[in-house]
Amino acid sequence: MIDNVALILGTTLMYSTPLIFTAMGGVISENSGVINIGLEGMMVIGAFTGATIGYFTGNPWIAFIGAGFAGAIFGLLHAIACVSFGANQVVSGIAINFLGPGLALFLSRIFFDGATMTLSINLDNKMPRPLSGVFSQDSFMYYFLGNRYATVYIALILVFLLWYVLYKTKLGLRIRAVGEHPTAADTLGIDVYKIRYLSVIFSGVFAGFGGAALSLAIVSNFRPTLVSGHGFIALAAMIFGKWKPQGALLACLLFGGAQGITVFLGQYDFKVSSQILSMIPYVLTMVILVGFVGRASAPAADGIPYDKEQKY
């Protein structure tokens, strides 16, 4: 029984990880005042880049960083549109969601001989499990925390770091100021454009990491259905978590947990259909949103392009 609990908690962490990375991308972008619906597309390009570099170099770390870079390029694209040209941010995000999968599959066909699925990474070259030797096998901690891919720990550290940066440092204060009231921030000498560029590019980096956490750890290749909606769920988790890193983390764990339970119950000949079980996290989210969280509270300037020259 205790082993089962540990296993469920462990799988929860595993399935939450890609969502946590991507949701942090949403948190940083939207706190600076730029809506990022393109997380899905950034995740796809990250997953593809990670799997491809991982396959060709055999080094998961180079692959992971490469995925972050690929995400950053799409983040930059989104930033150019939204920050420099005052684009409709939702529309630009939708464009990213077409460009990301389009480019990923296009390149996949070129690198892998016309296949939309990349070749599998050698199992030794996947993300390592650095703590698997720390706890004795078959112990609670081993199943829960020990036997996990490195991406799990990195994601948790990232949440803490982002929380620290946003709420305890000058940079974080600037990011939030730019997201709440860019004109006031500008008056105080903060470069609104620079802060937003930085935030949106990092948003792409985190989403790229999220994609790689799928293709380098949970599975070992990229395929067209791999990401399918994870980016949107991360977006929902970010809103659900009220635009805060810690809140988004909890929301991601909820989704991951439901997935973990579904996988766990799937091992048994359970009476309830697995399709119904899969619905539960989504139904639960809606119920919680209606009952407990109430009205969403986005940063005040979220989604509003900032134009320095505009007179008030």
Next chain:
Amino acid sequence: MNKRKIYNFFSNKVFLFTLISILAGLIIGAVILLFAGFNPLRAYAIIISGVLGRFKYISYTIIKATPLILTGLSITFAFRTGLFNIGAEGQFIIGAITATAVGYFLHLPAIIHIPVVIISATIAAGLWGGIAGFLKAKFGVHEVISTIMLNWIALYFQNYLVYMDGFQKPGGETSYSIQPTASIKLFGEWKLSDAGFAWFNSNPFLRDLFKTPVNFGFLFAIVAAVIVWYILKHTTLGYKLRAVGFNKNAAEYGGINVSKSMIISMTIAGGLAGLAGAVQVMGVTHNVSLLAAMEGFGFDGIAVALIGNCTAIGSVFAGLLFGALKYGGTKIQPAMGAPSEIINIVIGTIVFFIAIPRMISLLIKRFSKKDRL
């Protein structure tokens, strides 16, 4: 007078920007093809001849475009009320499964069966869309999250139904097919009969055309577009919905019930996406099958709505463009080995440029300055 109108239409900024965006998408697509070592001119030539070359191709293009026009209309409608309907995907699914169930379980003469299927699918999907509107109006739940959740619930619901006893076709991962009386395919049965076969063989042109699953779906899409245009432009309801879209607070102050408007708007949007699902089932697939991932009709509809500048007529043309690119794009793969995904890149680029009108007007200014020099 009429000439003046036409001139105004073409010199319209929005129309011009859309054309420039489409051009930019095609140019970027060409550059990427060039970098990947393919001849872009040849690729585009293959796409054009693959879309317009034969009547069969045109027919296929229209069939591909039909559900996209309808989901595009769905998103357009919600957009005009200031709501972002990401849920067309799920509403499409609800429409498709309702159409399949009503089409399979009921036994009625075609003249009654077809309208019953269409109406029930539209209503079911409308209610599904209405949930998001209701949650937004009553509880302030952001429609983007609730529709994302509803999409996944709908997807798993379809998979649940496909595996249900009495609905699942034995030995397959699909449901039973709808009764022939619920089909909107033209000459669906007769085409396969001996008499039909012989008749089509003597008419090569018609044979070519009717080899495709030609159906009435496109007519439904056109009628829906006209209805959407009429509601938005010429009715009090449309005026109210658009007022809420322009400025929620001003609309409320002016005595418009904002909550009610949101629910109505999402319900109609849901119904339109559901109609897309119904038309796809009745005209093309005749059943629903297990879904591993979202099919994308709803997401493609977002691009259609945006390229069509969120107007009813725009959605029809954008849907046709999208359908043509999607169908024509599949042909460059076998012909020259170029990945057909280039189409998604082209579409993405078009949408990207549509998002940044300011950049386009800068470009225009720069070019027109040069002209003056």
